[in-house]
Amino acid sequence: MTYDAASGADFSAFLAKGKDGRASLDLLVRGARCAGCLGKIERAVGELPGVESARLNLTSGKLSVGFAGPSGDPAAVIATLDKLGYPATPYDPGQAQIAHDREGRRLILALAVAGFGAMNTMMFAVPLWAGLFGQELGPATKQVMMWLSGAVGAPCAIYAGMPFFQSAWRSLKGGRANMDVPISIGVILTLVVSFTETFLNGRDAYFDAAVSLLFLLLIGRWLDHQLRAKARSAAGDLLAMQAPAAAVLDGRGHEHRRPLSEVQPGDIVLVRPGERIPVDGRIEMGASELDNALLTGETAPVAVAAGQVCRAGALNLSGVLRLQALARSEDSALAAIARLVEAGAQSKSRYVRLADKAAAVYVPVVHTVAALTFAGGWALGLGPREALIRAVAVLIITCPCALGLAVPAVQITASARLFRKGVLVKSGAALERLAEVDHVVFDKTGVLTEGRPRLIDGDPDTLALAAPLARASSHPLARALAEEAGDGPLADEVTEHAGMGVEGLIGGRRARLGRAAFVGADSREASETELWFGFEGEAAVRFRFSDQLRRDAALAVAALKARGLTVEVLSGDLAAPVWSAAERAGIETWRAGLTPQEKAAAVDALAAQGRKVLMVGDGLNDAAALAKAHAAMAPGTALEASQNAADLVFSAEGLMAVAQAYDVALTARRRAMENFGFAALYNAVAAPAAMLGFVNPFVAALAMSGSSLAVTLNALRMKSRP
Template sequence: MVALILSSPDMADDLSRYLRPREGGGRQFEIAVKGAHCANCLAKIEAGVKGIAGVGDARLNLSSGKLTVSWSGDSVSPHAILRRVRDLGYDAQPFEAEAVLDAGAREGRLLLRCLAVSGFATVFIMGLTDSIWYSSDMTAVTRRLFFWLAGAVAIPATLYAGQPFFRSAWAVLAKGRTNMDVPISLALLLSLGLSVYQSASGAAHTYFDAASMLTFLLLIGRYLDFRLRDRAQGAARHLLALQSLLARRFRPDGALETVSARDLAPGDHVLVASGERVPVDGVIEEGDSDIDVSLVTGESLPHRAGRGARLEAGSVIIGPAVTLRVTARVENSLVADLARLLESGQQTRSLYVSLADRAARAYVPFVTILSALVWLGWTLSGAAAATAITNAIAVLIITCPCALGLAVPAVQIAATGRLFRRGVFVKSGNALERLAEADTAIFDKTGTLTLGAPVLANKADIPPGTLERAARLARASHHPLARALAVAAGDGPAAREVQEVAGAGLECRNDAVERLGSAVFVGATGGHGSELWFRSGAAPPVRFAFQDQIRSETRATLAAMAARGIAIEMLTGDRQDAAAELARDAGIAVWSADVTPQAKAARLMQLNAAGHKTLMVGDGINDAAALALAHVAIAPGSAADVSQLAADIVLRGGGLDGVVEALDVARKARRLAVQNFIVAALYNVAAIPLAALGLVTPLIAAAAMAGSSLLVTLNALRLTIGTGR
């Protein structure tokens, strides 16, 4: 499907509610810009906006896609800014003021700050403890001084930098559950306490270095994990900002005013111009136009609608403008229904227990019981209370899941990084884990397996010169068939003074009357399928036939997935004959046509209930519910906003090329994550007997921690090998 231009506000619109006062006087305006990815886009947009008279500064944040424009006084119109960005070829919508509050950025800063503090503490304390480990002639007084110095840095640093773990551990403990952060917090706090005791009693070792190093290594894993989640949520926030649609409402006196679609109430009258998307469900009050519902129902041909016809939110007006009487609020419109479905789908998905959490559930009771047993063993064998406690704590410290904390994030970062370079955008961390489990793939037809746009099929039969003459008319229209004709003819001039007759075609009266449109409109006998007729004056009419075409990569993709043991099925809202032809062409054995969005969702639920792990690939609004219900969902980058929101993985290019790559990387990532768990577990298993017997020195603890973390990270990096870059 073609990406839609959202309704563009007029000069008369009131955008002042999006403006915010700037620090030090003046105004600030924030815009969500879609489609900027490179240095060129950045320079073009910033220079373009700064070129508007009066604008003080424009800065585009490429990571979040937010353009901040500021100026002093009231000299600048926000419309001029929006228009300038759109003229440059980017989708732009004002940011809702409340959406700007950015909890994610704050969390990232806190993690980085913790990382900095614990990194500093680790290096400083290592300098102190290394000299204790390697010098043979240090006096007890000096050693004790070094321990207290290390403690003076380690205790505040660990208490500060350990916040993310303490908070998360406390949150799950309060709910009566456990996660990885519980043994981590326990190990951190106990090692600090034990080390204070050891420093005071003049022992030969303390664990201050272990506490700060543990914090540092674990925070690296935590930060990688955060970056991954933040990027995913950023995409979602962006889409939500883009969905804050504007609408043009008639005031009682007949004048037009621009309001947020959210403020529309049933009974309001709104104007929807050619090329715009219908903001809420409504009934046509005035006007007669062609409606493209392909994103709502999956039907590939536009249909004609006149007074009294119901329009659903998300349809696109491709003929003349219409006046709409609103029948439902935004939150009750079809698109919002889908958004709610999508939310509930995501809630069921959040019940999915990731690999790391499953490991934690087995791990936490194991280490806690183990260290209790060690304490019991030493106490029963008559050792001093201090020795028993020290060794029990040593077990907790040595088994602290340092490498486990890195095992999964490191693999996920490597995997999503590799896919990102290939134009595959993974929105959530465990999406790849779920993709690796998929055994049944359900494909949508229009726009997913096919290009989703009609292509001129009988170019060879058309008399020379006719194509170009017809294209002059076609270039003046938004109609999908006219666009396809213009594409087939290439660039060229557009005819002037073209009249668009809704449901019929285009007419231009110059030397001769030229008409482009339906068979009846030009006075010919119609054939079947998608067609346009062209007639110039009294010359015989010429037929242009169009067909939706299968994507060039569809057959290869389906074959590759079948070879990987995945069952393939096609569900489409299109007609039987169109579906049958494509199924034959692409070699799909299982398919159904004329499927409503509800039926698609029902089929997904049925498959899920039968125990299948479903992969849904689709692009239309009619696929959104099915995408949300699937075990894992992929949407092409050309998909409707709501479908991109519902999908776990978005392919940046329009095609299906990334699907097989994503599947392969996901499966490899799962193998590597399991390997990482085994490596980390082996390290711990080897170290536990030493710790239990009281033989572990802080040197061994440090070596085990750093060694296993390094090994786990290197293993994860194997994912990036062999990508050719």
């Protein structure tokens, strides 16, 4: 459903208030496909009175409008978008997905109709072609074949051409011309000329050319849609990590479950073991250990006690906590990261793809050439009918079918090649951006390293003794110890001491597993993550753990450096393990202890220096940096939000997938440029031939189809490269 701003409807209910008191509006915009659409929408909306900012995300279709004061005029924004030819509705993620799926079904149905029309129109066109070889049909039979060809081809062309016709109309209505304008004009004029020739008993009709042209163009449009379909909203995934409700204690200490949106600063919130912290808060009572890996990248759980601040999204591991809420859910650290991710995604939308750059030159040139052909032919003595046929031939033979397939065909082929190597490409522009990078940033935990602690020392007999306690604990290090020991019995009478460790009976003897002080040991070393184990009254033993480097991390780093790329590590982990991992991987530049905001700021700083950054990360603390980087990759084990913020996801255990993806991206860019070069050469030869009357619309359609086949075959050459 669309909203008519002229109807006097009140849209103020869709305004949201920020913490600064200013109003904002989120709209779902339909029809925006390229950087030109984005720029036009943002400029027009940004110039409205009272509008402070306007940012459009092409992938999701979400337009975020910020007003300068506590109120705004949503109706004026919607009316402006409608005048530009981009209908808008209040943003709803569910409706956005429904609209995207509807567009996909519409394209595949149009493609099917065009394919049906092309095949069946040929049944009547082939007998007409026989006249080219001296087997002329009788006049009556020929006209019947032409009418039958039109009866099948014209309806199919009109239906299959609707995506192009509507896009062209919206573009012209907004005072601009996109690539769909010459396509629409060419198809419509071809049908008009064909019906005119059929009615006047002329020599040729070109219904088959029109529907075949649309079939080839729709292939490219559908391929592009399929690549876009893989991009989802990472910001929405981040916010989905928050608990839907929180346990709030009233003045009498009674527990009430409230929706997260109703939790206010000052409320007392109860968080049990295994639950995530719902909002930023300060501990009033209790002690526990928090798993901050998703927020900071730290591999070791962090002990917390009364008076300390906990961030939303952290996982409570052991003790019951009572928190005083410090912020609403929309003002939490997790929500701040989501806003950074959304801003990064919107900035990526401004990237101008190769096809858009080519279209900016192509469209005005083709219009000019076709108009000059018609005007010049008429002025030089040709009749209006012959001049129009030549102009139509120019539009058909220079149709951007090859141009439209040049990039999607390469990207689909490259994506298929990478898929066989375990790399999923999620967006059409991802490979183009990846081919431009000159600096690679790695996260440590889960990227350079495997992301899970492993036991690096410990006597097998002692390990077997400690395993019953380890199996009874949910602590990450205890789980790693239990995994190393394998299946077996559990300890009896197990008690977990928040932030310290576990205690229980093993074979009737009391034992403890946890921190050195809890077990009664004295440890002055802090370079490795560790657990201590001991029976009551006996000396304790230490188990040390390490996050192992990926097996080919050093090889991948060396391969990237050999390709002229610089490499560094940005991590939220402690300095000692970051330095160790970077040194073993052969990376000289590293930074540790970074927050998600600091990582994103570091990527922004590199971009300000003119660097094109490839970010490789897996955690929640990497999501904002992934979204802001020029290109981004994430491993298949990464958090879903990080995978969605990334442009490519690799499922392989090793890091060589990063270097392989870069190589394929470079090859894809070369193939795309070759296709553009061929399309330019083809048009330079074909357009003059059509202008001089050497090519009629039928031959023009054949030549256009041949050019499309040529760029497709060139794209397929990627499969044969080693």
